[in-house]
Amino acid sequence: MTDRTQVVVIGGGQAGLAAGYHLRRLGLDFVVLDAQTEPGGAWQQTWDSLHLFSPAAYSSLPGRFMPPQAGEEYPDAAHVVGYLRDYEKRYELPVHRPVRVRGVHRDGELLRVRTDSGTWHAGAVISATGTWWRPFLPAVPGRADFRGRQLHTVEYRSPREFAGRRVIVVGGGNSGAQIAADLAHDTELTWVTQRAPRYLADDIDGRALFDAATARRRALDEGRTDTGGVASLGDIVAVPPVRAARDRGLLSASPMFTCLVPGGVEWADGTRAEADAIIWCTGFRPALSHLAPLQLRGRRGHIATEGTRAVDEPRLHLLGYGDWTGPASATLIGVGRPAREAARQLAELIT
Structure with a gap:
């Protein structure tokens, strides 16, 4: 199967859905390819007791507030999964699943997205695969010797x-x-x-973290002293x-x-x-193996970006991987703004 569209979004979690919302508002033709079998992204895979850092009203994607969860100030992961499922349905986002992307290739004026169920040709790609799927384990001596x-x-x-x-x-x-x-x-x-x-101080939650990350990004963009962002708080x-x-x-x-x-x-x-x-509990790395054919990684494995746009491939935007792709872009509340900017730039590029 080979299909063509204006934009392919890779990843159907919170970042991919935020991108879809803004692409739809701009009237672009797009698809969202999600490797998971059900809506909810990585929130489906978390531990049982995980809760958000912020109340529901401050943990929302663009266009729709997250409803509160009865009896919980900070909603749990299951509530987030339900919210993402409803969000996807409410905006009738064209999510295809399960579809695993094998590679993104240059193909003349288009980008060719090769998957396990066919190939898509697109004028642009938004990569929104997150980090959960690439856990990091440090190279500690003796790790192979431990019997437990x-x-x-x-x-x-x-x-x-x-x-x-x-x-x-x-x-x-x-x-x-x-x-x-x-x-x-x-x-x-x-x-x-x-x-x-x-x-962090007990009264600080995700709202303050988002504000701190945004203030740091603004200071850096304007050439002012680095505020330290979230790391300065704890x-x-x-x-x-x-x-x-x-x-x-x-x-x-x-x-x-x-x-x-x-x-x-x-x-x-x-x-x-x-x-x-x-x-x-040693963190994650961006899940970007599908972008390897584009050969965009520098010596340290980092893809250079301006905002969300890949410097060496303007048809590619990276969304939701952390502050380097938008202040607090790996959070529900933070991903909306860089998603809007990515969609706007792609609309200018391909229409």
Whole structure:
């Protein structure tokens, strides 16, 4: 099968839907190709207790407020999945799934998008695949020697499967803190971080984070001093479960160990901690393998962008991968503005 359209959006999660909303408003012909079998993007894959950092009204995609969740100030992941499903249906976005994109190629004046179910030719492509599908594991000595279970954030679901076990959680960001708080009550927990945990003030949530990221981007664009953005405020949003575990003294962090041993981990002074499982909450990398045929990566593997537009391929925009593709663009509230700008630029390019 070979089809042609003005824009192909790769990824049907929050970034892809925001792009679709603005493309539709501009009257462009487009399709959204999603590798998942159901709506909801990566929110379908998260651990059971995950909640947003902000109330529903401040966690919305363009055009439609997220409704509040009964009994919850900060909606859970299942509520977000339902919201994204309704959003997709409300705006009748042309999402094709499951469709896995194999590669994006230059083909004269068009871009050729090769998938497992056919080929699309388009005047432009928006890549919105996110990072969840590419978990990062650090190269720590002895990792292959550990006899227990090792898993990444993407594989964690519930503390029930670890009850009564010795668990080491590695990572001082939001995922590490939330999963450590989840496990603090029914496991023998060791929480390990590169530096001492830095909690944001308890009254700060996703609204303030979005404002901080936007202010930093504006300062950099105007040549002013870097404000530091979200990183200047801290690393961990003290959502209620994290705050409760912290205040009960259950989230005492140890410094990073130097290596793994068969029964656990070891620090430089020879101290060891035994473990049945290690959960690596060590972040993600952009899922961009489908763009490899375009040969856009620099020496450090980074694709240069101006806003969301790829510098060396103006028919390609990258959306939702973090601040380098728009302030707070990896969040629900933050992705709308760069999505609007990407759609506007593509409308000027191809119409």
